[in-house]
Amino acid sequence: MKRLISTTINGRERELAVAPNRTLLEVLREDLQLTGAVEGCGVGQCGSCTVLVDGRPVSSCLTLATNVEGRSVTTIEGVAPAGQLSAVQQAFINRQAFQCGFCTPGMIMAVEGLLRDEPGAGEAQIRDYLSGNLCRCGTYSAVIDAVKDVIAEVGAARDRASAG
Amino acid sequence: MTSIGIDAPRVDGPAKVTGQATYTADIVLPGMLHAKVLRSTLPHARLVRIDVSAAERELGVITLTRDDLAGIDPYYGAVLKDQPVVAIDRVLFAGDVVAVVAAESRDIAEEALDLIEVEYEALPSVGDPFAAQAPGAPILHAERNTPEVQFLDMKSVHFQADSNVCSIYHVAQGDFEAGYAAADHKFDDVYTVPTIQHGHMEPHASTAYWEPGGKLVVHTATQNPSVIRTQLAEMFSLPESMVRVIVPYLGGGYGAKTYPKLEPIVAVLSRKAKRPVSLVLTREEVFMTAVRHAASVRIRTGINNDGQIVARKVEATYDTGAYADIGPRTCKNGGYASGGPYRIEHQDLTSYCVYTNRPPSGAFRGFGVPQVCWPYESQMDDMARRLGVDPVALRRQNLIHEGDTFVTGDKLIAIGLDKCLEEVASAIGWKGIESTRPMPSDKPGFVRGIGIAVMIKSTMTPSNSAASVRLNSDGSATLLTSSVEMGQGPHTALAQIVAETIGLPLNRVTITFPDTDFTPYDQSTSSSRTIFSMGHAAQKAGLQIRDQLLEIAAKQLEASPGDLQIEEGIIAVKGSPDRSLTIPQAFRAHFGTPVGSLFGAFDFQTTGGLRPEDGKGKASAFWFLSAAGAEVEVDTRTGKIRVIKAVTVVDTGKTINPRQCWLQNEGSMLTALGSALQEEMVFDNGQPVNSSFLDYLMPSMEDYPDEFQSMLVETPHPEGPFGAKGMGEAALGPVAPAIGNAVSNALGGIRLRDLPLRPERVLDAIDAAAASGAAASGAAASGAAGAGNGGEAAR
Numbered sequence: 001m002k003r004l005i006s007t008t009i010n011g012r013e014r015e016l017a018v019a020p021n022r023t024l025l026e027v028l029r030e031d032l033q034l035t036g037a038v039e040g041c042g043v044g045q046c047g048s049c050t051v052l053v054d055g056r057p058v059s060s061c062l063t064l065a066t067n068v069e070g071r072s073v074t075t076i077e078g079v080a081p082a083g084q085l086s087a088v089q090q091a092f093i094n095r096q097a098f099q100c101g102f103c104t105p106g107m108i109m110a111v112e113g114l115l116r117d118e119p120g121a122g123e124a125q126i127r128d129y130l131s132g133n134l135c136r137c138g139t140y141s142a143v144i145d146a147v148k149d150v151i152a153e154v155g156a157a158r159d160r161a162s163a164g
Numbered sequence: 165m166t167s168i169g170i171d172a173p174r175v176d177g178p179a180k181v182t183g184q185a186t187y188t189a190d191i192v193l194p195g196m197l198h199a200k201v202l203r204s205t206l207p208h209a210r211l212v213r214i215d216v217s218a219a220e221r222e223l224g225v226i227t228l229t230r231d232d233l234a235g236i237d238p239y240y241g242a243v244l245k246d247q248p249v250v251a252i253d254r255v256l257f258a259g260d261v262v263a264v265v266a267a268e269s270r271d272i273a274e275e276a277l278d279l280i281e282v283e284y285e286a287l288p289s290v291g292d293p294f295a296a297q298a299p300g301a302p303i304l305h306a307e308r309n310t311p312e313v314q315f316l317d318m319k320s321v322h323f324q325a326d327s328n329v330c331s332i333y334h335v336a337q338g339d340f341e342a343g344y345a346a347a348d349h350k351f352d353d354v355y356t357v358p359t360i361q362h363g364h365m366e367p368h369a370s371t372a373y374w375e376p377g378g379k380l381v382v383h384t385a386t387q388n389p390s391v392i393r394t395q396l397a398e399m400f401s402l403p404e405s406m407v408r409v410i411v412p413y414l415g416g417g418y419g420a421k422t423y424p425k426l427e428p429i430v431a432v433l434s435r436k437a438k439r440p441v442s443l444v445l446t447r448e449e450v451f452m453t454a455v456r457h458a459a460s461v462r463i464r465t466g467i468n469n470d471g472q473i474v475a476r477k478v479e480a481t482y483d484t485g486a487y488a489d490i491g492p493r494t495c496k497n498g499g500y501a502s503g504g505p506y507r508i509e510h511q512d513l514t515s516y517c518v519y520t521n522r523p524p525s526g527a528f529r530g531f532g533v534p535q536v537c538w539p540y541e542s543q544m545d546d547m548a549r550r551l552g553v554d555p556v557a558l559r560r561q562n563l564i565h566e567g568d569t570f571v572t573g574d575k576l577i578a579i580g581l582d583k584c585l586e587e588v589a590s591a592i593g594w595k596g597i598e599s600t601r602p603m604p605s606d607k608p609g610f611v612r613g614i615g616i617a618v619m620i621k622s623t624m625t626p627s628n629s630a631a632s633v634r635l636n637s638d639g640s641a642t643l644l645t646s647s648v649e650m651g652q653g654p655h656t657a658l659a660q661i662v663a664e665t666i667g668l669p670l671n672r673v674t675i676t677f678p679d680t681d682f683t684p685y686d687q688s689t690s691s692s693r694t695i696f697s698m699g700h701a702a703q704k705a706g707l708q709i710r711d712q713l714l715e716i717a718a719k720q721l722e723a724s725p726g727d728l729q730i731e732e733g734i735i736a737v738k739g740s741p742d743r744s745l746t747i748p749q750a751f752r753a754h755f756g757t758p759v760g761s762l763f764g765a766f767d768f769q770t771t772g773g774l775r776p777e778d779g780k781g782k783a784s785a786f787w788f789l790s791a792a793g794a795e796v797e798v799d800t801r802t803g804k805i806r807v808i809k810a811v812t813v814v815d816t817g818k819t820i821n822p823r824q825c826w827l828q829n830e831g832s833m834l835t836a837l838g839s840a841l842q843e844e845m846v847f848d849n850g851q852p853v854n855s856s857f858l859d860y861l862m863p864s865m866e867d868y869p870d871e872f873q874s875m876l877v878e879t880p881h882p883e884g885p886f887g888a889k890g891m892g893e894a895a896l897g898p899v900a901p902a903i904g905n906a907v908s909n910a911l912g913g914i915r916l917r918d919l920p921l922r923p924e925r926v927l928d929a930i931d932a933a934a935a936s937g938a939a940a941s942g943a944a945a946s947g948a949a950g951a952g953n954g955g956e957a958a959r
Contacts, residue, residue: 021271035190036183038415040365041447045857048365076183089181093173096823099831100651101180102365102415108181131864134857136363136416137651138831140868 005069009034010078018065025049025060028075036076036105040134047133050106050113051075057113076105079112087153088112091146099137107133111147121151166731167664168886171823174656175675176413176649186412188369188385189444196371197226197266199433199443200273202280203452204255204262207521207850208289208302211251211282214263219279223272226437227280228264228429236432240395242423243318244330245309247487247524249399249428254287256304256486257521258851259452266433266441289850293460293481293518296328304328304486304519316626320774320781321492321517328519330488333496335779336512337571343475343510347466349550355539355917357900358844359458359483362528363835363862366415367450372430373440380431381408387421388688389646389678395424396431404680411678414650418835419527420454421650422690423490451855455845456528457494458483459535461502466510467547473562475510478502480536482525484517489526491517496774497622498532500572500783504540505581505620506562511571521850527690529835530896533621538919541617541901542908545600549913554597555905556589559618573780576787578889580815580879581618584791587875588616591811592793600909609801612808615905616793617898622784623890624691630684630767631701633662635709637758639672639733639747643705646678646686647698652892653824654694660820661699661885665706666713667730684765692890695820696786699885701768708764716754717745770883786881786889789815792833792898796906800930803923805841805907809871810899817881817889829874829895836899838863842920 002017009032018027028034028051037060040048044059051060052074080086085093088111098104107130114121114129121129126147135143179185216227230238230252238252239245250261263280267273290296290304308323308330321331344350370384380400386392389409397404414421426443434441445453459482466475480502484491499515515532548555564570566579592614593599603612632644643662647654659673676683686698714725717735721728721743729738736744748758772782793811798804812829819825842861846854854860874895880887900919907926908915914933916925 029190034183035186038187038189038366039444040367040415041857043447043856043858046365046447080182085178085181092181093177096171096174096177096827098174098177098180098651099653099827100365100414100416101176101185102187102651104180105183127865127868131866134363134365134862134864136365136418136831136835136862138827138829138834140834140865141830141872142827144865144868 003066005066007068007070008072010074016065020064020066022065023061024051024063024065024068024073027065028060034075034077038102038105040102047110048103048106050109050133052109052112055116057110076108079108087150091149095142095146095149097139097142097146099139103133103135107135107143114147115150119151119154165664167660167670169819169822172656172660172670172821174653175659176655187366187415188371188383188412191371191383191412193371193373193440196440196442197268197437198270198273199264199266199430199441200270200277201261201449202263202265202277204251204258204260206255206284206286207258208287209255209284210287211253211255211262212285213283215281216263218281219265219276222279223267223276225265225267225273225276226433228433228436232432232436237399239309240399240424240428241488242391242490243315243492244488246305249432257523259523260486261429264429264433266437289521290328291522291847291850292520293483293516296518296520301328304521315493316773318493319776320779321496330484330517330519331492331495332514332516333499333779334514335500335571338510340475340477340510340512344464344466344477347474348468349466349547351465351543351547353539353543353917354460354462355542356460357458357535357538357919359522359525360456360839360843360845361451361860362418362420362454362456364416364418364420367445367447368421368425368453369444370426370430371440371442372427372434374435379406379408381410382427382431383410383412384427385414385421386411386427387414387417387648387650387690388423389648389680390685391688392424392427393680396427399428399431409678409680411648414648417650418529419531419690422527422688425453447857448855451845451852452523455485455523455525457491457525457532457535461536461539463539463543465543465547467551469551471551471553471558471561473506473508476503476508477512478514478536480515482515482517482532482535483520483522485520485522485524487524489524491525494527494532498536500779501533501621502536502540503571505564505618505789507564507568513571522847529832529893531691531893533619534836534839534897534900537617537619537897538901538904541898542904542915542917545615545905545908546915549600555600556585556594556616559585572774572783574783578786578817578879578881579789580877581620581789583877584789584813584815585618587813587877588791588793588811591873591875592616592795592809602910602912605797610797610799611910612795612797613906613910614793614795615902615909616791617901617905618791619897621788621894621897623693623696623786624687625772625783625785626770627687627693627697628767628769629686629697629701630765631698631705632684632763632765633702633705633709635666635762637748637751637760639668641666641668641673643673643675643702644683645676645698645702646680646683647694648678648689650689652828653821654698657695657820657824658699658702661702662706665703666710668733672733692788692892692894695888696884696890697768697770699888700883701766703885704766704768705764709762712762713747713750716750720745720753786884788890788894790894790898792895792902794899794902794906796903796910798907798910798926803926805921805926807837807869807903810837810869811873811875812895812899813875813877814891814894815877815879815889816891817884818878818887819876820888822876825876825891826874828892830872832893832895833872833899834863834868836896837867837903840900840903840919840921844920
């Protein structure tokens, strides 16, 4: 028995018919072909499926699709206009903050949440906030550096704005 | 050199940060069915009855059981064909594949599993290699089906029929008994490491279908497409040309995706279903599909008062689980490396690969060596403490050097281990024997210590890698290779090698994904062999193109080929930049019009292999050398250990991409840190009980040391491209013993011999040391006295 829901996905309003037991991750990947979010564990313990719901990072594998009725979902595909990179994506490239790349979209979405929740985070806060996003290849140092770069850049831009 | 030794940006960056990179589970084919696996609930049982009729009738699913194996060879395996596609007469571990269902959706497939009726007759099971060797233990595999081996190195492995000992490897030199008897000090210890997980974030995934013409096509997350092709061709009695294996990006492998895993299942099931079948494992299933060998290692060492190690005997017993997979090689390679990178006159090294009713153990980053490095590097520090000498100096005194003969008979070349040792000592702040004493912490109840360790490891030898390079008329080039991009960066590093070799801008070189219909044979993307072996093949293939270009240009420019250079795609007379040709101009000169292709191809085979009679010969095309250092803080009230600082030093031969090497070392360090402090698969009556990331704790960003340094030294190898050796696994082995040595130094010489160093084990060791009179506070730290369980002739 499918339910019709209205939701906003990457800025676009969608009407979706979804079965009540389907997760947001399944709907994103299978119905909308948004395959950037991936399933690493299926039970909310690895962070690879992280997306933003109303700006907050959530595990899309634990979120029922019907729960995003009337809410706004942002996936890795929606963080920057097509053909462009967000500041976080660019920082990840600059620092080479990825290897196999499987955890990377989830990691980037968690960083987007971090920048919103703790825009002036220091290293301890960065580590704490991102500790739910596992990476086995060895990129934690690069991710930390990339996040620091973005925070410093945002701070510098703010300083420039207030000085002007 | 313009493209070598630089932090070339990774070519896969844009795809990976935007979520556009394709992994196997992203591939959706028309009409594709989704598979789910029914797994054994018992560690060992006879399969009495299996009935899928209700599932088929009520849900219309396609099933795969032992009744669907007619007309094929149902057994597969890298070394021994001992693993069936689905259980035939028995199940051999909790999680073994009993039946598979393919349905329109995963939900339906899942539901169908509940409708399958299975009747087991429970059999006694063996949970560890010693129980497996006890009199009366049930025999898991009576025979050793050794097909015409693709792997020549396996000839030195002694397979044991009618026993749970799958295979034995032995090598020796000198006379251990005599050397040990005459030694001034004797050490006899047992060290253990548990079963652990690879932890690749992408679960195993495979999709297969059959083309109308009878060709089998498999999209799969594998590290060795060429081996998968061979195994499937043998299974279905097909020419290899009728099996096509395609590999997209891998979300990590670390050895878990070597050799057949899901490919036989989806191949057989899609044949029956006559539709594409996709199988993606859950995380819980990943825990049952591939693990790292648990091991128990007895190590006896004789050392003289002057610090000379004279005799060493190692008996390393590896738990290879229910099926052999690549275990016999893992144990062989761990076996000959178990004496460590030291000149020891008398050595006797044996490794046992033993079947148990546990998930199959296979390749895991480090490949059998971390299990033996943990013992020999821990014991090294105990020996230094006994002799009252600096453990770094003791290593320096005994280390192997360039030109030495290894225990396998290998003449060692490109050996920069002494440099690794000096670099690591300097980076961790080693101050001689003073550094073997506890360091104060500013927090009450905490102590600090530092430790170091070194390692030697081999690579798969002999082995083949073939590469084909095509230069297009616009000056762009394509490298056709079956090397797998699983995060370690070959798409970038191989492009650097091809660009440098031909003289092209880096961004003009493109690397293919493996597709066995088009990309040539490669033994495996593992054993840290890609840069050395595929890099060598790519370099030689590129040189063929370069030579053709030079010949074409020499005619046009009326110069000798030897007087020409190619840089950034411009062929010019050296010293006369105005006498030059672009590549399109060269094509026009050659073909009369700027079309066509120039080709280069090369198949690089490393030579070697070990003799069956004595286990000697040439074990490795090159040797990995590395060192690690750690600074730890131990909470003596809770037993919790935190790694404050970690350092790894690896001899790369020649660094192709320093940034990528850093990240490879960081990954090795982090996995080893997890194995040292927290990771262990736990079984209860044969059932895995912590098969999730909630209960099995891999290091998170919070566990990452406050400081990590990756350093590289370069001792060029004559066969490596630009001198490069492999390095991807090198840093892993010495990290755990470096941490263990740091803990021992922090605790005044208390030695823990069982990984992981869980808090309760640390507390128990502190209590035991206190009870036996050797204080943990530093009284034993003078180096003169052995601590409670540190041990001269402990047994």
